[in-house]
Amino acid sequence: MSCSFRSSARCFACTTLVLSVAAFSTHAQSLPSQPIASNSDPVADKLVDDLIQRMTLDEKLGQISQNAYKEPDTVSHDDRVKNEQVGSFLFLKDPKEMDRLQHLAVEQTRLHIPLVFGFDVIHGYRTIYPVPIAMAASWDPAVPEKAQRMAAREAASVGIRWAFGPMVDIARDPRWGRMMEGAGEDPFLGSAMAAAQIRGFQGAKPGDPQGMIPADAIMACVKHFAGYGAALGGRDYSESNISDEQLWNVYLPPFRAAIEAGSASLMSAYMDLNGVPASGNHWLLHDVLRDDWHFQGMVVSDWHSIESQTRHGFSKDDADAAVRSLNAGVDMEMTSTVYRDTLAQSLKDGAVPMATLDQAVRNILHAKYRLGLFQHPYTAPELAAVPLVNPEQRAAARAAGARTAVLLRNEGSVLPLKKTGTIALIGPLANSKTSIMGSWSLAGNPADSVTVLEGLKNKLGASATINYTVGVEIERVQPSIFDDQFHEPKPTITTQAGKDAEFAKAIDLIQHSDVAVLALGELENMSGEAASRASLSLPGKQEELLEAAVATGKPLVLLLLNARPLDITWANEHVPSILEAWYPGTEGGNAIADVLFGDAVPGGKLPFSWPRNVGQIPVNYAQNETQDPDSVDRRYWDQTSKPLFPFGYGLSYTTFTFGQPTLSAATITTTGSLDATFAVTNSGQTDGDEVVQLYTHQRYGSASRPRRELKGFERIHLKAGETRSVTLHLPASSLGFWSPQTHHWSVEPSTFDLWVGDNSNATLHTTFTVTP
Numbered sequence: 001m002s003c004s005f006r007s008s009a010r011c012f013a014c015t016t017l018v019l020s021v022a023a024f025s026t027h028a029q030s031l032p033s034q035p036i037a038s039n040s041d042p043v044a045d046k047l048v049d050d051l052i053q054r055m056t057l058d059e060k061l062g063q064i065s066q067n068a069y070k071e072p073d074t075v076s077h078d079d080r081v082k083n084e085q086v087g088s089f090l091f092l093k094d095p096k097e098m099d100r101l102q103h104l105a106v107e108q109t110r111l112h113i114p115l116v117f118g119f120d121v122i123h124g125y126r127t128i129y130p131v132p133i134a135m136a137a138s139w140d141p142a143v144p145e146k147a148q149r150m151a152a153r154e155a156a157s158v159g160i161r162w163a164f165g166p167m168v169d170i171a172r173d174p175r176w177g178r179m180m181e182g183a184g185e186d187p188f189l190g191s192a193m194a195a196a197q198i199r200g201f202q203g204a205k206p207g208d209p210q211g212m213i214p215a216d217a218i219m220a221c222v223k224h225f226a227g228y229g230a231a232l233g234g235r236d237y238s239e240s241n242i243s244d245e246q247l248w249n250v251y252l253p254p255f256r257a258a259i260e261a262g263s264a265s266l267m268s269a270y271m272d273l274n275g276v277p278a279s280g281n282h283w284l285l286h287d288v289l290r291d292d293w294h295f296q297g298m299v300v301s302d303w304h305s306i307e308s309q310t311r312h313g314f315s316k317d318d319a320d321a322a323v324r325s326l327n328a329g330v331d332m333e334m335t336s337t338v339y340r341d342t343l344a345q346s347l348k349d350g351a352v353p354m355a356t357l358d359q360a361v362r363n364i365l366h367a368k369y370r371l372g373l374f375q376h377p378y379t380a381p382e383l384a385a386v387p388l389v390n391p392e393q394r395a396a397a398r399a400a401g402a403r404t405a406v407l408l409r410n411e412g413s414v415l416p417l418k419k420t421g422t423i424a425l426i427g428p429l430a431n432s433k434t435s436i437m438g439s440w441s442l443a444g445n446p447a448d449s450v451t452v453l454e455g456l457k458n459k460l461g462a463s464a465t466i467n468y469t470v471g472v473e474i475e476r477v478q479p480s481i482f483d484d485q486f487h488e489p490k491p492t493i494t495t496q497a498g499k500d501a502e503f504a505k506a507i508d509l510i511q512h513s514d515v516a517v518l519a520l521g522e523l524e525n526m527s528g529e530a531a532s533r534a535s536l537s538l539p540g541k542q543e544e545l546l547e548a549a550v551a552t553g554k555p556l557v558l559l560l561l562n563a564r565p566l567d568i569t570w571a572n573e574h575v576p577s578i579l580e581a582w583y584p585g586t587e588g589g590n591a592i593a594d595v596l597f598g599d600a601v602p603g604g605k606l607p608f609s610w611p612r613n614v615g616q617i618p619v620n621y622a623q624n625e626t627q628d629p630d631s632v633d634r635r636y637w638d639q640t641s642k643p644l645f646p647f648g649y650g651l652s653y654t655t656f657t658f659g660q661p662t663l664s665a666a667t668i669t670t671t672g673s674l675d676a677t678f679a680v681t682n683s684g685q686t687d688g689d690e691v692v693q694l695y696t697h698q699r700y701g702s703a704s705r706p707r708r709e710l711k712g713f714e715r716i717h718l719k720a721g722e723t724r725s726v727t728l729h730l731p732a733s734s735l736g737f738w739s740p741q742t743h744h745w746s747v748e749p750s751t752f753d754l755w756v757g758d759n760s761n762a763t764l765h766t767t768f769t770v771t772p
């Protein structure tokens with residue numbers, strides 16, 4: 001019988017996984033080819049095995065269940081804990097309550113197994129850092145590493161030891177609201193950001209990424225495995241249909257990088273991947289993750305994603321859903337309760353072996369051990385004594401906010417602004433304490449935030465006059481499921497006359513000022529989970545406001561606060577300066593003021609190609625060449641097919657020039673490497689940062705390869721007038737890819753193009769050859 005099995009499917013005509021699965025999986029290994037180092041520890045093994053032998057079935061089912069603290073439960077949380085019917089809680093913020101529950105778990109239970117408290121520490125805990133897409137825009141892995149290190153300290157100080165991050169889903173469709181949570185479109189940049197965040201969260205000893213997680217750090221959870229970013233039409237929760245080639249070469253590498261960097265846990269995604277729910281996808285969670293990659297950490301489902309497999313039309317009922325997920329390798333169930341409610345019967349029926357349940361429990365207990373919870377279940381007093389949002393946290397958040405800003409346009413050098421005169425500050429995002437934080441700031445307190453207006457006031461004191469007004473209001477048409485998490489009432493002007501007067505006031509203020517800064521974009525609840533959009537326009541009447549502001553003839557700065565590219569094509573032709581500030585977090589206003597007034601020089605670069613409008617999506621740079629390469633700019637007859645700004649693009653207050661690259665070798669073998677060396681000169685008058693970027697293209701092989709792929713980058717600082725020789729190392733292994741012809745990951749002999757420059761349109765070119 002022929003079987004049309006595809007990578008993430010299971011053939012139900014055959015009773016077991018078809019043979020080609022194993023073959024596929026074995027060949028499909030790698031990214032790169034070494035299994036991930038083991039973290040086996042005989043003391044942990046003994047402790048865990050001993051516990052598993054003593055645990056009752058009920059206790060095992062409790063251990064693999066995670067309850068949302070706020071969700072109603074038929075049994076009280078205390079009774080669940082005392083009877084060891086729960087292994088973890090999420091969404092608890094109160095340190096005293098966490099401590100009380102931990103005392104119950106450790107002191108008043110039969111086996112004294114500690115709980116682990118999880119939380120969405122995505123870009124900060126109480127001190128909020130720039131959203132992850134912004135951190136990727138820093139093109140400096142030290143930024144997310146430091147931010148997550150600081151966030152981990154804060155979270156650990158209240159008793160939270162598990163972050164549901166980083167999100168490493170590649171996103172090439174900005175309609176998808178969760179683009180905000182990842183590193184954008186590129187697997188190479190995404191892998192660097194993924195690994196940096198794991199290092200930051202887990203704070204493991206250098207050289208021992210799979211080792212113990214110290215008390216002031218937290219367990220990371222790389223998510224959402226896998227392919228969530230390809231949600232159909234950018235609609236959140238929709239299925240993803242991803243070719244094997246794209247899955248291996250684009251969507252999986254950041255997961256692999258996070259796991260190599262030591263991620264102690266992983267979250268399975270909600271949606272169907274190529275027709276099979278990711279949370280019941282045996283091929284993905286077992287064959288790839290465990291067999292191929294040797295991942296040894298624990299796997300948690302996403303919220304209700306086990307139970308929901310029945311709604312997908314995959315599992316027959318709750319019991320079937322639980323069996324499929326446990327057999328696939330999901331160790332812990334987040335918030336739904338089908339594991340606890342149905343697995344006892346399924347074990348009796350033989351639908352799932354006890355050994356599989358034991359392995360799930362084992363993975364969870366090992367993770368708790370790695371966190372040191374068996375030895376130190378309670379927060380150390382010296383950690384708890386550190387105040388939240390302390391000056392050190394604020395300073396780190398401010399520095400990160402400045403390092404993530406991307407200057408998109410600066411005609412006539414409107415920026416940096418002078419610290420004197422009269423400045424109009426206009427816009428619905430200019431004085432928002434909530435929006436500046438971004439959407440995953442569930443423990444953030446808007447009262448801590450520094451708004452743009454406050455940041456400007458802090459910076460200028462009495463040296464300048466600031467004329468502030470909202471101008472126009474914006475609101476999300478359909479409410480967000482997360483709206484109740486935020487505390488700031490949104491200002492509303494209800495009458496049309498009021499709205500007209502407000503608009504006119506804004507224009508009047510601009511007319512009476514020397515320069516205007518328009519803080520426009522999206523509210524925090526317009527991007528993130530369940531925040532997809534069909535359009536990329538500036539919401540509400542912001543475009544009209546911008547056009548009226550331009551008509552005043554005053555020098556303008558468009559200051560964007562958002563987390564996806566918006567349609568700013570008109571603005572890019574008419575507004576002299578555009579600064580992308582993202583959602584920069586608690587210290588956002590101060591960071592923005594630093595950049596606007598030149599105390600910090602923008603050096604960030606776009607982590608995605610910026611489309612002109614929604615019709616260009618997907619417009620990511622790493623697409624394959626066509627039979628008519630010259631048509632790249634005219635593949636639509638009604639507009640250019642080029643993005644507004646290329647991937648890797650960003651300006652500075654200074655300018656840089658690049659010299660021709662020379663290579664340490666013109667020919668290397670598939671296991672060799674070369675260095676590309678080139679000069680970079682700061683040719684302007686201001687000290688500043690440049691991100692040097694290296695792209696390659698494989699000219700021929702077993703498959704067509706993208707016309708360019710990022711293979712190296714570094715953010716460097718150069719003084720005005722300084723020239724530096726920069727070397728980027730290129731191991732041949734980084735040229736490897738999974739071939740849809742061979743079903744192997746390998747480095748293929750070929751001729752390669754190589755470019756260096758300051759964005760993905762880099763022109764300085766050379767070639768090299770890879771031989772067997």
Ligand code: NOJ
Nearest residue numbers: 090120164223302303529
């Ligand atoms: C659902 C989201 O998809 C996931 O990213 C998050 O970590 C969990 N909810 C917990 O809040």
